[in-house]
Amino acid sequence: MSITDKLSGRDAPRAPAAIGWRERLQEALPKIVLAPSFAVTLIFVYGFIVWTVYLSFTGSKMFPSYDIVGWQSYQRLWTWTFETDPPSSWYTAVVNMGIFGSLYISICIALGLLIAILLDQKIRGEGILRPIYLYPMALSFIVTGTAWKWFLDPGIGLEQTMHAIGWESFHFDWIKNKDFVIYTVVIAGVWQASGFVMAMFLAGLRGIDGEIMKAAQIDGASTAQLYRRIIIPLLRPVFLSAFIVLAHMAIKSYDLVVALTSGGPGGAAELPSTFMYSYTFSRNQMAVGSASAVIMLMTISAIIVPYLYSELKEKAR
């Protein structure tokens, strides 16, 4: 707190004669050092967001145009949201987002918590197991998609293997089925991220005061009660963090869908992120693409901003 005030010179009226240009430079130096990064953030993040918002109100098609036409793009998205027969690609994207988002988040959290609790039972070989659950997080979504695409391919992957070992009736063609393709994205996504959620929960479990648990055991709580009544409630902040991280990854996820399904049979695996990309760069509907990007941003902001606000405020105390 201290030196800081000094250099800001915030409440220090100084005799001007005492300060030469060297001192003044030294005082301004921290700000000079920070300025480029901050300026770049302002321009290339916030300036560009404003730019995108602006474009969403124009009639841009193949090239950006800068004539405001109003809410047209949003109106089109709004109409498409309810166009179910045949489903518009925006409708598909929104519904898929709902399915993918809710399953991805809930399964990752459930699985991550389960594995973390299992791992926390004084397991021999934890040092070997833990990295195995977590390594998918180091892979690119493209690699994950490539691997699972092959794994789930009915003609060559799991289904064929099951047939080969004698389970003739085994049938698993979700990746080719437009009603189920989004669930394959969930599978691959969960495989990639659940280990990370496990690591978060494990860190949370290890952070719980051991004496609380001893006290609960002396009070006669069974292991199940201990987890249900004491430990899991204490992990609330981890649930929140995991939710935030997963929700934000779910909304952003683009690579995985592209690599795993290339958009899926007949665009059945569309997500807002792929929708934005195709409308902006290949369907020559730049304004609509921008509008969908704005909607994505607002959705993420609705989740992230309150979270960051409370985190930063808590720290300030």
Place this chain on the structure above:
Amino acid sequence: MAFLEMIGLKKRYGNVEILKGIDLTLDKGGFLVLVGPSGCGKSTLLNTIAGLETITDGEIRIDGERVNDLHPSKRDIAMVFQSYALYPNMTVAQNIAFGLEMRGVAKPERDKAVDGVAKMLQIGHLLDRKPSQLSGGQRQRVAMGRALTRNPRVFLFDEPLSNLDAKLRVDMRTEIKRLHQATGATIVYVTHDQIEAMTLATKIAVLKDGEVQQVGTPHEIYNRPANLFVADFMGSPAMNLLKAQVAADAGRTVLRLARGHGGADILLPVPPSVGAGSALSAGQDLILGIRPEAITDKDSADKHSTAIEFVDAYVEVVEPAGSDTFVVTQAGGKEVIARMRSDADVRAGQTIPFAFNLDKAVVFDPATGRRI
């Protein structure tokens, strides 16, 4: 002119005033201890002397030179921090020499300075170690060594002993005192520990809420506290502060205290510390301050004292502490702690005579808190 002067020093953070006009001076070679409870502004005051925090108003002078606007490195001061603040990536020798290096002192000279300091502090064998390999006491020495090499005009110590265990603290306290006597350095020292303040200082300033409560020698602060706060803060166990009332008894003015366990009120003569000029009127409420060591058993009452009063009182608790025995009784509506010989034959539940040495007692006005 004093060597170090603080004149009307103020420090504000926004609307909060941390220092409310501090006036203090220190002569060359003096040892000023700033003492007070946490949040009293003593560390902030030290930081402003160092130049690590700016002041909102007022002036700081070192050797007659106004240093308000000087960067910490230009004030010719050295500082020993509470956490020692040793650079973890450097060896002890590099730590000690860093300040000289930053000032462009050549390597051979630096080495000489480091050797000299290492000898003085007996840390020669540690010079190639990293701070993480040192014990608390060793780190403390290195931190002092870093300050000493620079041979600055003023040394600043910010609670340097508070991270040490009790025994080491006592040793290091002696060490600092010896160092001060040997080098004749000018030192400003911040602590919340009143024993450190008493043992080290040539001059103590007691602070509270950003204001100086009293400045004086350790003897003055201890025996003639300026107000209730200083009386209560300095000394352990704390001074007994008892409600009393001025009364007339057989033609002389006395202090009347309620007895703890029933019976007639205690009547004590007015302590000699109350000046002749201050008229006490009958019925006036007062607070009588008397230190535990001024309340003893009958045999160990101070023979040089001019005003010993014996009071029979009921013994509630006896706490043998080795060198002394603390005895708790009641008077003036409060617990009273008396300090008796360790072999005094006292048991809880007895009623025994307590010897009050009123030479050592002081009287405060309860309304203003000031000593009368």
Place this chain on the structure above:
Amino acid sequence: MSASASSGTAGGSIVTRVVIYGLLGLFAVIYLAPLFVMLITSFKSLDEIYSGNMLALPRNPSLDAWGKAWGSACVGLTCEGIKGYFWNSIKMVVPAVAISTCLGALNGYVLTKWRFRGHKLVFALMLFSCFIPFQSVLLPMATVLGHFGEIGRQLQDSIGTSLGFGNPTVNLVFVHTIYGLGFTTLFFRNYYEAFPTELVKAAQVDGASFFQIFWRILIPNSTPIIVVTVIYQFTNIWNDFLFGASYASGESMPMTVALNNVVNTSTGVVEYNVNMAAAVIAALPTLLVYVLAGRYFVRGLMAGAVKG
């Protein structure tokens, strides 16, 4: 995450222990299966893949598919393997990681040790930039990079060098540096927040300047967070697809984009063994980092997720 004491209860019946180990083992198999299948497939011949069992070990392990993936697989229309794209990624990742890490360290230093009025707002704005969907800046950036390209061509014509303007690799370095700054700043800020300010004060009293304090005191004590940041940035930038696909094409594609093209090149028979070898090659750098410095990798993920 280190080996602190488990909070779970020891003991329990033998049955419970067996169930726990069984479940953990099962999960381990499931998590490893895709990587395992990728690896064994890359060593198989195409015939074996089409006729055999996905989970069977290769009968005649060969490196043919690896050689083809590296040197002669078709990416779009050119059939020179993925080696060029692998180097593209390296050329993009190294400068982007270095620049964003250096800037992040300086930013974190200023934001914790040299605070000024408004430092919180600055940090909050930089922090939020970590979370934006990049779709919301994709198009403006494409436009700006287009202008860079024009500047480059004009410079080329007038002074004979484009100074890097319009070069796709330079563009990607630029983009990744900008959108990585939020994270690197966050990492260093949180680390320096806990860094004892008394050390900085002591150095000031010792007469060290702004940059001397940074180089001599902060940086030598920042090894862990530098490792975390470098690994995090390396993984993120290496694995990026969106920016690569949007701003680079043809010969300048980074590895991930090229891999996606290899896999989705649908001419003739799909060469799964080559695809898998290419995928493993693309995954190799980040996997290697994970194996060598997993602890730091996890710390980075956590720091990026749980602020505080």
